[in-house]
Amino acid sequence: MDAPDTSRPAIEAFCKVVCGFVRFWPDHAAITAELTAHLEDHRDALLDLHPDLTPEEAEEAAVQAMGDPEALGRALNDSHSPRFGWFQILFRVSVRTSLVLLLLFCFMPMGFDALATLRNPPLYNDGTNAIIEAYDQTEILADYHPEDAVCYLDHYTFTVERVLVTPRPHTFTGEPTLWVSILLKAVNLDPRLRLPRVYNWLWTEDDLGNRYPGMYQYKTAQVLYDLYPEQAPTPQLCNTMGGPSLITPFVTYYDLNVMDVDPDATRLTLRFDRYGSAQLSFPLSLKGGVENG
Amino acid sequence: MKADKSLLSGSTTLLVLSLLSNEDKYGYQMIAELEAKSDNTFSMKEGTLYPILHTLEKEGAVQSYEKEAPTGRTRKYYHITKKGLRLLDEKKKEWTTFSQAVNAVLAGSAPAMA
Numbered sequence: 001m002d003a004p005d006t007s008r009p010a011i012e013a014f015c016k017v018v019c020g021f022v023r024f025w026p027d028h029a030a031i032t033a034e035l036t037a038h039l040e041d042h043r044d045a046l047l048d049l050h051p052d053l054t055p056e057e058a059e060e061a062a063v064q065a066m067g068d069p070e071a072l073g074r075a076l077n078d079s080h081s082p083r084f085g086w087f088q089i090l091f092r093v094s095v096r097t098s099l100v101l102l103l104l105f106c107f108m109p110m111g112f113d114a115l116a117t118l119r120n121p122p123l124y125n126d127g128t129n130a131i132i133e134a135y136d137q138t139e140i141l142a143d144y145h146p147e148d149a150v151c152y153l154d155h156y157t158f159t160v161e162r163v164l165v166t167p168r169p170h171t172f173t174g175e176p177t178l179w180v181s182i183l184l185k186a187v188n189l190d191p192r193l194r195l196p197r198v199y200n201w202l203w204t205e206d207d208l209g210n211r212y213p214g215m216y217q218y219k220t221a222q223v224l225y226d227l228y229p230e231q232a233p234t235p236q237l238c239n240t241m242g243g244p245s246l247i248t249p250f251v252t253y254y255d256l257n258v259m260d261v262d263p264d265a266t267r268l269t270l271r272f273d274r275y276g277s278a279q280l281s282f283p284l285s286l287k288g289g290v291e292n293g
Numbered sequence: 294m295k296a297d298k299s300l301l302s303g304s305t306t307l308l309v310l311s312l313l314s315n316e317d318k319y320g321y322q323m324i325a326e327l328e329a330k331s332d333n334t335f336s337m338k339e340g341t342l343y344p345i346l347h348t349l350e351k352e353g354a355v356q357s358y359e360k361e362a363p364t365g366r367t368r369k370y371y372h373i374t375k376k377g378l379r380l381l382d383e384k385k386k387e388w389t390t391f392s393q394a395v396n397a398v399l400a401g402s403a404p405a406m407a
Contacts, residue, residue, distance in 0.1 A: 018340075030369075031343075033367065033369070034320065034343065034369045035340075035343070037319070037320075037321070037366055037367065037368050037369070038319075038320045038321045038324075038339065040366060041321035041366070041368075042321060042339070045321075045325070065338070065339050066338065066339045066340040067338030067339065067340040067341065068338070068340075069340070071340070072340035072341075072343065072344070075340075075341075075343075075344035076343060076344050076347060078344065078348075079344055079347040079348040079350075079351055080347065084351070
Protein backbone atom coordinates (compact mmCIF):
# COMPACT_ATOMS: atom_id res chain seq x y z
CA MET A 1 0.00 0.00 0.00
CA ASP A 2 1.29 3.44 -0.86
CA ALA A 3 0.75 6.11 1.74
CA PRO A 4 0.45 9.67 0.44
CA ASP A 5 3.96 10.91 -0.24
CA THR A 6 3.15 14.49 0.54
CA SER A 7 2.74 13.98 4.31
CA ARG A 8 6.10 12.87 5.68
CA PRO A 9 7.33 15.40 8.24
CA ALA A 10 9.44 12.82 10.14
CA ILE A 11 11.18 11.69 6.96
CA GLU A 12 11.89 15.24 5.86
CA ALA A 13 13.20 16.18 9.29
CA PHE A 14 15.45 13.09 9.38
CA CYS A 15 16.95 13.84 5.96
CA LYS A 16 17.48 17.48 6.90
CA VAL A 17 19.48 16.49 9.99
CA VAL A 18 21.55 13.96 8.00
CA CYS A 19 22.36 16.49 5.26
CA GLY A 20 23.27 19.06 7.91
CA PHE A 21 26.39 16.99 8.58
CA VAL A 22 27.35 16.50 4.91
CA ARG A 23 29.56 19.43 3.89
CA PHE A 24 29.37 18.77 0.12
CA TRP A 25 25.99 20.41 -0.50
CA PRO A 26 25.60 19.44 -4.21
CA ASP A 27 25.01 15.84 -3.02
CA HIS A 28 22.26 16.77 -0.53
CA ALA A 29 19.45 16.29 -3.07
CA ALA A 30 20.65 12.81 -4.08
CA ILE A 31 21.14 11.73 -0.44
CA THR A 32 17.68 13.06 0.51
CA ALA A 33 16.07 11.28 -2.46
CA GLU A 34 17.74 7.95 -1.63
CA LEU A 35 16.96 8.07 2.10
CA THR A 36 13.39 9.24 1.44
CA ALA A 37 12.77 6.34 -0.97
CA HIS A 38 14.17 3.92 1.65
CA LEU A 39 12.05 5.35 4.46
CA GLU A 40 8.91 5.36 2.31
CA ASP A 41 9.55 1.75 1.28
CA HIS A 42 9.94 0.77 4.94
CA ARG A 43 6.89 2.78 6.00
CA ASP A 44 4.75 1.10 3.31
CA ALA A 45 6.05 -2.35 4.28
CA LEU A 46 5.14 -1.66 7.93
CA LEU A 47 1.66 -0.50 6.94
CA ASP A 48 1.19 -3.71 4.94
CA LEU A 49 2.36 -5.85 7.88
CA HIS A 50 0.51 -3.91 10.57
CA PRO A 51 -2.71 -2.42 9.17
CA ASP A 52 -3.53 -1.07 12.62
CA LEU A 53 -0.66 1.44 12.41
CA THR A 54 -1.33 4.99 11.22
CA PRO A 55 0.91 6.32 8.40
CA GLU A 56 2.51 8.68 10.92
CA GLU A 57 3.33 5.83 13.30
CA ALA A 58 4.72 3.72 10.49
CA GLU A 59 6.83 6.62 9.30
CA GLU A 60 8.14 7.23 12.81
CA ALA A 61 9.06 3.53 13.13
CA ALA A 62 10.86 3.59 9.78
CA VAL A 63 12.83 6.65 10.87
CA GLN A 64 13.75 4.96 14.17
CA ALA A 65 15.00 1.88 12.29
CA MET A 66 17.33 4.11 10.30
CA GLY A 67 19.35 4.99 13.42
CA ASP A 68 20.95 8.20 14.58
CA PRO A 69 20.77 10.86 11.81
CA GLU A 70 23.85 12.64 13.13
CA ALA A 71 25.96 9.44 13.01
CA LEU A 72 24.66 8.71 9.52
CA GLY A 73 25.35 12.28 8.39
CA ARG A 74 28.91 12.19 9.74
CA ALA A 75 29.55 8.81 8.08
CA LEU A 76 28.18 10.07 4.77
CA ASN A 77 30.29 13.20 5.07
CA ASP A 78 33.39 10.97 5.01
CA SER A 79 32.39 9.40 1.68
CA HIS A 80 31.26 12.74 0.15
CA SER A 81 34.39 14.81 0.56
CA PRO A 82 34.05 18.30 -0.94
CA ARG A 83 37.47 18.12 -2.60
CA PHE A 84 36.61 14.91 -4.48
CA GLY A 85 33.09 16.15 -5.23
CA TRP A 86 34.17 19.48 -6.68
CA PHE A 87 36.94 17.76 -8.64
CA GLN A 88 34.36 15.41 -10.16
CA ILE A 89 32.07 18.31 -11.09
CA LEU A 90 34.97 20.30 -12.55
CA PHE A 91 36.12 17.26 -14.53
CA ARG A 92 32.63 16.62 -15.91
CA VAL A 93 32.14 20.27 -16.88
CA SER A 94 35.58 20.38 -18.54
CA VAL A 95 34.95 17.21 -20.54
CA ARG A 96 31.51 18.40 -21.67
CA THR A 97 32.78 21.86 -22.57
CA SER A 98 35.68 20.38 -24.52
CA LEU A 99 33.33 18.08 -26.40
CA VAL A 100 30.97 20.92 -27.26
CA LEU A 101 33.89 23.09 -28.42
CA LEU A 102 35.30 20.22 -30.48
CA LEU A 103 31.92 19.57 -32.10
CA LEU A 104 31.49 23.28 -32.81
CA PHE A 105 35.00 23.46 -34.25
CA CYS A 106 34.37 20.44 -36.48
CA PHE A 107 30.82 21.11 -37.56
CA MET A 108 30.43 24.88 -37.57
CA PRO A 109 32.04 25.37 -41.00
CA MET A 110 29.75 22.68 -42.39
CA GLY A 111 26.77 24.33 -40.72
CA PHE A 112 27.69 27.66 -42.29
CA ASP A 113 28.05 25.93 -45.67
CA ALA A 114 24.65 24.35 -45.36
CA LEU A 115 23.06 27.62 -44.27
CA ALA A 116 24.73 29.60 -47.06
CA THR A 117 23.55 27.04 -49.64
CA LEU A 118 20.04 27.16 -48.23
CA ARG A 119 19.91 30.94 -48.35
CA ASN A 120 21.66 31.32 -51.66
CA PRO A 121 21.31 28.13 -53.71
CA PRO A 122 23.13 27.81 -57.03
CA LEU A 123 20.88 28.71 -59.95
CA TYR A 124 22.93 27.24 -62.79
CA ASN A 125 25.32 24.49 -63.61
CA ASP A 126 28.85 25.91 -63.14
CA GLY A 127 29.69 24.89 -66.70
CA THR A 128 27.29 27.53 -67.99
CA ASN A 129 29.10 30.45 -66.40
CA ALA A 130 30.35 31.77 -69.75
CA ILE A 131 26.86 31.59 -71.20
CA ILE A 132 25.32 33.35 -68.24
CA GLU A 133 27.96 36.07 -68.49
CA ALA A 134 27.06 36.65 -72.15
CA TYR A 135 23.39 35.76 -71.83
CA ASP A 136 22.15 38.43 -74.27
CA GLN A 137 24.72 37.55 -76.93
CA THR A 138 24.14 33.80 -76.77
CA GLU A 139 21.47 31.81 -78.56
CA ILE A 140 19.58 30.03 -75.81
CA LEU A 141 16.93 27.53 -76.91
CA ALA A 142 15.62 26.76 -73.44
CA ASP A 143 16.35 27.92 -69.91
CA TYR A 144 13.94 26.83 -67.24
CA HIS A 145 13.31 25.25 -63.87
CA PRO A 146 11.31 22.08 -64.53
CA GLU A 147 8.12 21.77 -62.52
CA ASP A 148 7.60 18.46 -60.69
CA ALA A 149 10.98 17.04 -61.75
CA VAL A 150 11.26 15.03 -58.51
CA CYS A 151 12.39 11.44 -57.88
CA TYR A 152 12.93 9.60 -54.61
CA LEU A 153 15.63 7.00 -54.11
CA ASP A 154 16.86 5.51 -50.79
CA HIS A 155 15.70 8.49 -48.67
CA TYR A 156 17.24 10.93 -51.12
CA THR A 157 15.09 13.44 -52.93
CA PHE A 158 16.45 14.23 -56.37
CA THR A 159 15.25 17.27 -58.27
CA VAL A 160 16.31 18.91 -61.50
CA GLU A 161 16.77 22.57 -60.65
CA ARG A 162 17.73 23.97 -64.03
CA VAL A 163 17.86 23.01 -67.68
CA LEU A 164 19.69 25.18 -70.20
CA VAL A 165 19.83 24.26 -73.90
CA THR A 166 22.12 25.94 -76.43
CA PRO A 167 23.13 25.04 -79.98
CA ARG A 168 26.69 23.82 -80.35
CA PRO A 169 28.61 22.08 -83.16
CA HIS A 170 29.11 18.32 -82.90
CA THR A 171 32.35 17.43 -81.08
CA PHE A 172 33.81 15.60 -84.12
CA THR A 173 31.76 16.39 -87.22
CA GLY A 174 30.98 20.04 -86.51
CA GLU A 175 27.31 19.50 -87.50
CA PRO A 176 24.71 21.44 -85.54
CA THR A 177 23.68 19.72 -82.31
CA LEU A 178 22.30 20.71 -78.93
CA TRP A 179 24.23 21.07 -75.70
CA VAL A 180 22.12 20.52 -72.60
CA SER A 181 23.23 21.65 -69.20
CA ILE A 182 21.42 20.21 -66.17
CA LEU A 183 21.65 21.19 -62.51
CA LEU A 184 20.67 18.18 -60.37
CA LYS A 185 20.08 18.38 -56.62
CA ALA A 186 20.04 15.56 -54.02
CA VAL A 187 18.69 16.17 -50.52
CA ASN A 188 18.91 13.89 -47.48
CA LEU A 189 17.90 14.94 -43.96
CA ASP A 190 20.79 12.92 -42.52
CA PRO A 191 23.80 15.28 -42.77
CA ARG A 192 26.19 12.31 -43.02
CA LEU A 193 24.52 10.93 -46.13
CA ARG A 194 25.70 13.39 -48.71
CA LEU A 195 27.00 12.89 -52.24
CA PRO A 196 25.06 9.82 -53.44
CA ARG A 197 27.32 8.42 -56.16
CA VAL A 198 24.83 8.19 -58.97
CA TYR A 199 26.42 10.71 -61.32
CA ASN A 200 28.68 8.40 -63.30
CA TRP A 201 25.76 6.08 -63.98
CA LEU A 202 23.42 8.81 -65.21
CA TRP A 203 22.63 8.68 -68.89
CA THR A 204 20.08 10.25 -71.21
CA GLU A 205 17.81 9.27 -74.07
CA ASP A 206 15.89 11.57 -76.43
CA ASP A 207 12.40 11.19 -77.86
CA LEU A 208 13.87 10.00 -81.19
CA GLY A 209 15.48 6.97 -79.54
CA ASN A 210 19.06 8.31 -79.46
CA ARG A 211 21.01 7.29 -76.41
CA TYR A 212 23.64 9.42 -74.73
CA PRO A 213 25.63 7.08 -72.47
CA GLY A 214 27.13 8.03 -69.14
CA MET A 215 30.74 7.56 -68.09
CA TYR A 216 30.40 4.09 -66.61
CA GLN A 217 28.21 2.83 -69.45
CA TYR A 218 30.99 3.84 -71.80
CA LYS A 219 33.67 2.23 -69.62
CA THR A 220 31.68 -1.01 -69.30
CA ALA A 221 31.17 -1.12 -73.06
CA GLN A 222 34.88 -0.48 -73.59
CA VAL A 223 35.86 -3.38 -71.28
CA LEU A 224 33.46 -5.72 -73.08
CA TYR A 225 34.79 -4.62 -76.43
CA ASP A 226 38.40 -5.19 -75.34
CA LEU A 227 37.54 -8.69 -74.09
CA TYR A 228 35.27 -9.75 -76.94
CA PRO A 229 36.04 -7.51 -79.93
CA GLU A 230 34.10 -9.69 -82.38
CA GLN A 231 30.90 -9.99 -80.37
CA ALA A 232 30.62 -6.76 -78.41
CA PRO A 233 29.32 -3.62 -80.15
CA THR A 234 31.71 -0.73 -80.70
CA PRO A 235 31.44 1.43 -77.58
CA GLN A 236 29.64 4.70 -78.06
CA LEU A 237 31.50 7.65 -76.60
CA CYS A 238 29.94 9.02 -73.48
CA ASN A 239 27.85 12.12 -73.96
CA THR A 240 26.30 12.47 -70.53
CA MET A 241 28.96 13.65 -68.15
CA GLY A 242 29.33 15.54 -64.95
CA GLY A 243 29.90 15.35 -61.26
CA PRO A 244 29.25 17.01 -57.92
CA SER A 245 29.75 20.77 -57.85
CA LEU A 246 28.62 21.60 -54.30
CA ILE A 247 28.57 19.20 -51.35
CA THR A 248 26.99 20.40 -48.09
CA PRO A 249 25.70 18.38 -45.11
CA PHE A 250 22.15 18.09 -46.39
CA VAL A 251 22.31 19.00 -50.06
CA THR A 252 24.52 17.93 -52.95
CA TYR A 253 24.42 19.62 -56.34
CA TYR A 254 25.62 17.98 -59.55
CA ASP A 255 26.54 19.72 -62.79
CA LEU A 256 25.64 17.49 -65.72
CA ASN A 257 26.18 18.11 -69.44
CA VAL A 258 24.71 16.23 -72.35
CA MET A 259 26.62 16.84 -75.56
CA ASP A 260 25.93 16.28 -79.24
CA VAL A 261 22.17 15.93 -78.78
CA ASP A 262 20.14 15.43 -81.96
CA PRO A 263 18.81 18.92 -82.91
CA ASP A 264 15.46 17.40 -83.98
CA ALA A 265 14.80 15.94 -80.51
CA THR A 266 12.21 17.75 -78.41
CA ARG A 267 12.50 15.80 -75.18
CA LEU A 268 15.32 14.28 -73.22
CA THR A 269 15.02 11.83 -70.33
CA LEU A 270 17.72 11.77 -67.67
CA ARG A 271 17.94 8.28 -66.17
CA PHE A 272 19.61 6.25 -63.45
CA ASP A 273 18.84 2.56 -63.85
CA ARG A 274 22.04 0.81 -62.87
CA TYR A 275 20.23 -2.10 -61.24
CA GLY A 276 17.85 -2.87 -64.09
CA SER A 277 14.77 -0.86 -63.16
CA ALA A 278 14.34 2.88 -63.58
CA GLN A 279 15.28 4.41 -60.24
CA LEU A 280 15.57 8.00 -61.42
CA SER A 281 13.81 9.26 -64.52
CA PHE A 282 13.43 12.93 -65.36
CA PRO A 283 11.63 13.82 -68.63
CA LEU A 284 12.96 17.22 -69.71
CA SER A 285 11.80 19.47 -72.54
CA LEU A 286 14.45 20.69 -74.97
CA LYS A 287 12.23 23.47 -76.26
CA GLY A 288 11.71 25.37 -73.07
CA GLY A 289 9.51 25.17 -70.07
CA VAL A 290 8.58 27.52 -67.33
CA GLU A 291 10.80 30.58 -67.52
CA ASN A 292 12.74 31.17 -64.41
CA GLY A 293 15.25 33.90 -65.04
CA MET B 294 19.53 -14.19 18.40
CA LYS B 295 20.92 -10.82 17.31
CA ALA B 296 24.66 -10.53 16.70
CA ASP B 297 26.92 -8.18 18.65
CA LYS B 298 27.20 -4.94 16.61
CA SER B 299 30.99 -4.97 16.82
CA LEU B 300 31.03 -8.44 15.26
CA LEU B 301 28.81 -7.22 12.43
CA SER B 302 30.69 -4.00 11.64
CA GLY B 303 33.78 -5.81 10.29
CA SER B 304 31.78 -7.88 7.84
CA THR B 305 29.21 -5.41 6.47
CA THR B 306 31.22 -4.69 3.32
CA LEU B 307 31.42 -8.44 2.65
CA LEU B 308 27.68 -8.83 3.21
CA VAL B 309 26.80 -5.84 0.99
CA LEU B 310 29.02 -7.01 -1.88
CA SER B 311 27.69 -10.53 -1.50
CA LEU B 312 24.09 -9.30 -1.74
CA LEU B 313 24.92 -7.44 -4.94
CA SER B 314 26.85 -10.30 -6.54
CA ASN B 315 23.83 -11.94 -8.18
CA GLU B 316 21.64 -8.94 -9.05
CA ASP B 317 21.37 -5.15 -8.82
CA LYS B 318 19.51 -4.00 -5.73
CA TYR B 319 18.33 -0.83 -3.97
CA GLY B 320 19.02 -0.03 -0.32
CA TYR B 321 15.79 -1.10 1.32
CA GLN B 322 15.72 -4.31 -0.72
CA MET B 323 19.21 -5.15 0.57
CA ILE B 324 18.24 -4.51 4.20
CA ALA B 325 15.08 -6.61 3.86
CA GLU B 326 17.00 -9.45 2.19
CA LEU B 327 19.76 -9.33 4.78
CA GLU B 328 17.25 -9.61 7.61
CA ALA B 329 15.30 -12.39 5.90
CA LYS B 330 18.38 -14.47 4.96
CA SER B 331 19.98 -14.16 8.40
CA ASP B 332 16.71 -14.73 10.24
CA ASN B 333 17.12 -11.25 11.79
CA THR B 334 20.62 -12.05 13.12
CA PHE B 335 22.01 -9.14 11.07
CA SER B 336 19.46 -6.60 12.16
CA MET B 337 21.49 -3.42 12.06
CA LYS B 338 20.56 0.25 11.99
CA GLU B 339 19.42 0.66 8.41
CA GLY B 340 21.27 3.94 7.91
CA THR B 341 24.59 2.10 8.32
CA LEU B 342 24.16 0.66 4.85
CA TYR B 343 24.42 3.94 2.96
CA PRO B 344 27.90 5.13 4.01
CA ILE B 345 29.16 1.65 3.05
CA LEU B 346 27.45 1.78 -0.35
CA HIS B 347 28.64 5.34 -1.03
CA THR B 348 32.22 4.48 -0.07
CA LEU B 349 32.13 1.38 -2.30
CA GLU B 350 30.82 3.54 -5.12
CA LYS B 351 33.58 6.09 -4.61
CA GLU B 352 36.13 3.26 -4.74
CA GLY B 353 34.60 1.92 -7.96
CA ALA B 354 33.44 -1.36 -6.45
CA VAL B 355 29.80 -0.57 -7.23
CA GLN B 356 28.00 1.72 -9.62
CA SER B 357 24.59 3.28 -9.08
CA TYR B 358 21.73 4.20 -11.38
CA GLU B 359 18.17 5.37 -10.86
CA LYS B 360 15.13 3.41 -11.91
CA GLU B 361 11.46 4.20 -11.48
CA ALA B 362 9.28 1.60 -9.75
CA PRO B 363 5.74 0.87 -11.03
CA THR B 364 4.45 2.95 -8.09
CA GLY B 365 6.30 5.96 -9.50
CA ARG B 366 8.93 5.97 -6.74
CA THR B 367 12.46 6.47 -8.05
CA ARG B 368 14.96 4.12 -6.47
CA LYS B 369 18.73 4.13 -6.60
CA TYR B 370 20.03 0.72 -7.65
CA TYR B 371 23.55 -0.52 -7.06
CA HIS B 372 25.47 -2.72 -9.46
CA ILE B 373 28.66 -4.55 -8.53
CA THR B 374 31.61 -3.89 -10.85
CA LYS B 375 34.48 -6.22 -11.80
CA LYS B 376 36.57 -4.43 -9.19
CA GLY B 377 33.79 -5.09 -6.67
CA LEU B 378 33.76 -8.80 -7.56
CA ARG B 379 37.52 -8.98 -6.98
CA LEU B 380 37.07 -7.18 -3.64
CA LEU B 381 34.32 -9.64 -2.72
CA ASP B 382 36.71 -12.55 -3.39
CA GLU B 383 39.36 -10.95 -1.19
CA LYS B 384 36.87 -10.26 1.61
CA LYS B 385 35.58 -13.85 1.42
CA LYS B 386 39.11 -15.21 1.78
CA GLU B 387 39.78 -12.84 4.70
CA TRP B 388 36.56 -13.95 6.36
CA THR B 389 37.31 -17.66 5.88
CA THR B 390 40.80 -17.27 7.35
CA PHE B 391 39.47 -15.22 10.26
CA SER B 392 36.58 -17.55 11.08
CA GLN B 393 38.82 -20.64 10.86
CA ALA B 394 41.26 -19.02 13.27
CA VAL B 395 38.47 -18.08 15.68
CA ASN B 396 36.99 -21.59 15.49
CA ALA B 397 40.40 -23.13 16.04
CA VAL B 398 40.97 -21.05 19.18
CA LEU B 399 37.49 -21.90 20.43
CA ALA B 400 38.16 -25.59 19.87
CA GLY B 401 41.33 -25.28 21.96
CA SER B 402 43.78 -26.20 19.20
CA ALA B 403 46.39 -24.17 17.27
CA PRO B 404 44.98 -22.00 14.44
CA ALA B 405 45.22 -23.55 10.96
CA MET B 406 46.25 -20.51 8.94
CA ALA B 407 45.61 -20.59 5.18
